[in-house]
Amino acid sequence: ESLEFGEPVLSAVSTVTGEPVGPGLWSDPSYWVGQVRQTVRFGDAVVALEGLGVTGLLELGPDAALTGVAREVLGSGVTAVAAQRRDRDEVESWLTALARLHVTGTPVEWFTGGHRHVDLPTYPFDHQNYWPEIQPTWTGDRLRYGVTWAPLDPPVPGVPAGRWLLVRPYPGGIDAATLAALGLDVVEVQGGTDRAVLADRVRVAAGTGPIDGVIFAADGDDAATPARHGVSVLAALVQALGDAGIAAPLWCVTSGAVGIGEADPAVRPEAAMLWGYGRAAALENPAAWGGLVDVPPGDDARSIPQLLALLATPTDEDQIAVREDGCHGRRLARAPIADETAVWEPRDTVLITGGTGALGGEVARWAAANGAAHLVLASRRGADAPGVADLVGDLEAAGARTTVVACDLTDPDAVPRLLAAVPEEHPLSAVVHAAGAPQAQAIADTGADELAAVLSAKVDGAERLDQALAGTPLDAFILFSSIAAAWGSGGQAGYAAASAYLDALATRRRARGEVATSIAWGPWAGGGMAAGEDARDHLSRRGLTGLATADALDALSRAVGNDETAVVVADVNWDRFAATFTASRPSPLLTGLVSDAAPAADSTTDRAEELRVRLSGMGARDREAELTTLVRAEVAAVLGHADPSTVDPRRPFTELGFDSLTAVELRDALRSRTGLELPATLVFNHPNVAALAGYLGGELAISGTDPRADLSRLEASLAAAPPDPAVQAEVAARLKAILDRWAEPSDELSFDSDDELLAFIDADLGGR
Numbered sequence: 001e002s003l004e005f006g007e008p009v010l011s012a013v014s015t016v017t018g019e020p021v022g023p024g025l026w027s028d029p030s031y032w033v034g035q036v037r038q039t040v041r042f043g044d045a046v047v048a049l050e051g052l053g054v055t056g057l058l059e060l061g062p063d064a065a066l067t068g069v070a071r072e073v074l075g076s077g078v079t080a081v082a083a084q085r086r087d088r089d090e091v092e093s094w095l096t097a098l099a100r101l102h103v104t105g106t107p108v109e110w111f112t113g114g115h116r117h118v119d120l121p122t123y124p125f126d127h128q129n130y131w132p133e134i135q136p137t138w139t140g141d142r143l144r145y146g147v148t149w150a151p152l153d154p155p156v157p158g159v160p161a162g163r164w165l166l167v168r169p170y171p172g173g174i175d176a177a178t179l180a181a182l183g184l185d186v187v188e189v190q191g192g193t194d195r196a197v198l199a200d201r202v203r204v205a206a207g208t209g210p211i212d213g214v215i216f217a218a219d220g221d222d223a224a225t226p227a228r229h230g231v232s233v234l235a236a237l238v239q240a241l242g243d244a245g246i247a248a249p250l251w252c253v254t255s256g257a258v259g260i261g262e263a264d265p266a267v268r269p270e271a272a273m274l275w276g277y278g279r280a281a282a283l284e285n286p287a288a289w290g291g292l293v294d295v296p297p298g299d300d301a302r303s304i305p306q307l308l309a310l311l312a313t314p315t316d317e318d319q320i321a322v323r324e325d326g327c328h329g330r331r332l333a334r335a336p337i338a339d340e341t342a343v344w345e346p347r348d349t350v351l352i353t354g355g356t357g358a359l360g361g362e363v364a365r366w367a368a369a370n371g372a373a374h375l376v377l378a379s380r381r382g383a384d385a386p387g388v389a390d391l392v393g394d395l396e397a398a399g400a401r402t403t404v405v406a407c408d409l410t411d412p413d414a415v416p417r418l419l420a421a422v423p424e425e426h427p428l429s430a431v432v433h434a435a436g437a438p439q440a441q442a443i444a445d446t447g448a449d450e451l452a453a454v455l456s457a458k459v460d461g462a463e464r465l466d467q468a469l470a471g472t473p474l475d476a477f478i479l480f481s482s483i484a485a486a487w488g489s490g491g492q493a494g495y496a497a498a499s500a501y502l503d504a505l506a507t508r509r510r511a512r513g514e515v516a517t518s519i520a521w522g523p524w525a526g527g528g529m530a531a532g533e534d535a536r537d538h539l540s541r542r543g544l545t546g547l548a549t550a551d552a553l554d555a556l557s558r559a560v561g562n563d564e565t566a567v568v569v570a571d572v573n574w575d576r577f578a579a580t581f582t583a584s585r586p587s588p589l590l591t592g593l594v595s596d597a598a599p600a601a602d603s604t605t606d607r608a609e610e611l612r613v614r615l616s617g618m619g620a621r622d623r624e625a626e627l628t629t630l631v632r633a634e635v636a637a638v639l640g641h642a643d644p645s646t647v648d649p650r651r652p653f654t655e656l657g658f659d660s661l662t663a664v665e666l667r668d669a670l671r672s673r674t675g676l677e678l679p680a681t682l683v684f685n686h687p688n689v690a691a692l693a694g695y696l697g698g699e700l701a702i703s704g705t706d707p708r709a710d711l712s713r714l715e716a717s718l719a720a721a722p723p724d725p726a727v728q729a730e731v732a733a734r735l736k737a738i739l740d741r742w743a744e745p746s747d748e749l750s751f752d753s754d755d756e757l758l759a760f761i762d763a764d765l766g767g768r
Contacts, residue, residue: 018044043073056106079104140555145568146335149260149328155309159183162212167191169233173220191233199240211248218274219255227270228455231277231497235451249290252278255297260321260328265511269504276500279488284443286585291318316586332589344560346372348426353378354435356385363432366553368400374426375402378418382406409461415468430476433462439495454494459501474515476560481520486568503566510565517560522570543577583660583680608675627693634669638662649689658683732757
């Protein structure tokens with residue numbers, strides 16, 4: 001009743017027309033109808049605002065949906081901030097937004113007077129609390145993530161160009177005849193697990209012509225093969241393609257590997273292993289990996305044309321599910337918990353595989369302290385494992401009887417022996433499968449036996465526990481998965497595959513009406529495979545902080561208490577992590593997790609201008625030397641070398657020890673020094689210091705009349721060019737023509753053949 005109504009007084013820019021309009025816009029019903037029915041021209045609208053002199057944009061709403069888009073449209077010249085962030089405290093987000101506007105020159109009328117903090121009143125004669133007790137919000141939402149699927153635009157019908165190889169590990173599914181009938185130029189290769197044999201088959205099939213793509217069709221099925229057969233063939237294929245010198249993108253096609261909703265569960269854990277392996281392969285072999293596509297079983301008439309259309313359409317999407325309603329791209333998103341008060345309360349007997357290890361031991365201590373009457377701890381070494389006596393002492397002091405069993409879960413008789421250790425008076429109530437073998441080895445260096453050992457440690461035990469306990473009522477069946485399966489991890493392809501099996505096994509158990517919870521853990525601070533100081537530092541630089549043990553166990557209890565099937569629990573700085581994760585290969589997987597916060601203001605502009613002024617006063621050769629010195633210094637700093645002179649300007653970055661993280665760090669350092677917008681793929685596009693220095697010189701475009709600067713850039717370009725004979729011949733011919741025009745009449749610059757010219761260039765330019 002106290003509101004006063006009046007005519008609008010603020011002008012606006014319409015997101016329907018993209019043009020400025022007067023205050024009457026707000027009271028015009030047709031405008032709001034247009035907002036619903038017409039195309040929204042948000043980009044045009046913010047460009048129009050910039051044209052009106054607007055330098056600050058504040059998004060009012062429950063999240064930062066438009067701030068990042070506005071920055072993408074306008075670049076760094078306009079400050080764009082969001083008043084609220086869905087995953088952050090409201091007051092903190094609002095004050096942060098105002099502060100950012102304030103420090104970038106937007107006037108903010110701060111209210112500073114007339115208020116103060118006071119203590120709550122006391123009630124000395126009444127011992128009943130007057131003020132309600134507010135339960136604090138559980139902050140472990142912050143650590144939880146889950147997989148979602150985003151609808152994708154339908155691909156344009158078509159067939160990929162060029163020659164393709166088709167490799168099949170099983171009978172059935174996609175075959176070469178079907179693909180050829182749809183117009184694909186394809187040669188089929190029989191799959192296998194022998195790397196050398198498969199490499200020979202690939203060479204023969206490829207012949208002398210180029211190969212433009214490879215399809216690994218794992219959508220068939222063979223019940224007679226072990227669960228891990230398909231991933232073993234994929235591993236051999238990735239290695240064989242490298243051995244055969246084929247760098248064409250490899251696409252892995254599965255069926256039933258992933259589910260995009262409750263009505264579409266993943267029912268084939270053996271197929272899910274391929275997705276886990278593929279995510280790691282994409283990070284280790286970014287140029288030679290295409291992606292993962294899951295198709296419905298037995299729907300070739302519809303799904304194969306869609307598959308070919310996907311392969312023919314340039315896209316960054318590399319984890320795609322093809323379903324009746326279209327194509328869906330895999331995403332990682334925050335996963336708020338449904339009920340913060342629901343927790344798992346252990347009782348009777350809890351069986352923990354890997355129970356004498358660091359993580360298994362922590363779970364055992366927690367279970368003993370929270371109600372478990374009996375614990376069965378299983379591990380390969382059993383009572384001989386380090387620290388077992390102290391662990392058992394802690395558990396029994398907490399009131400839990402403890403049985404330690406030495407067993408190898410790859411042994412078919414191991415699980416029956418474990419279940420025999422469960423006493424009748426305390427029946428089995430829960431299983432925690434925390435066993436696993438570490439892996440830190442590149443795909444190219446991992447042998448078949450080593451891969452099998454990594455897979456067996458997780459897969460065999462989980463499979464046998466699932467079979468032995470089918471139909472047994474349990475409170476919990478907990479599987480320790482890994483973030484290696486959630487988004488991939490270089491050097492852990494086998495571990496990622498095994499963890500992906502556990503995630504899918506949990507889904508399959510749920511489909512059978514049985515309990516299961518798979519937790520894809522990030523590193524734990526208190527122990528586990530990333531417990532060493534070097535490992536912690538390595539992960540921290542990439543944005544991964546070790547989980548506090550109490551937080552991890554709390555998250556486990558709540559995930560089980562909420563009857564969840566799968567969840568990712570990790571402490572991640574997404575801005576830092578995403579920079580390295582996408583350094584050599586773009587990935588839509590993390591869309592929505594990376595912050596759109598503006599970078600902090602620094603002295604980049606001043607330093608870049610100083611560099612330009614200094615370079616502009618130099619000749620071309622001195623400019624080249626100055627930029628080479630600059631790049632060498634930054635390379636040395638990033639790699640931790642005290643003396644930049646130890647960095648060979650001609651040595652490839654890959655040999656110097658660059659990876660995705662150091663590539664991003666070098667990019668950021670050079671961006672700060674030069675003021676240039678540089679891609680994260682800088683060291684992958686320019687092979688060494690000299691080439692990179694030449695590239696920077698070209699981008700800085702320092703004016704000068706000395707043609708040697710252009711020659712330096714040409715040298716850098718030639719150093720990075722592919723060894724294509726046709727290209728070489730064309731370049732040689734053009735260089736010869738240039739030299740003929742520039743040189744005075746003399747026999748010294750007369751060449752009888754391209755080979756003679758190239759020999760001259762090689763000698764004169766120092767082999768560059």
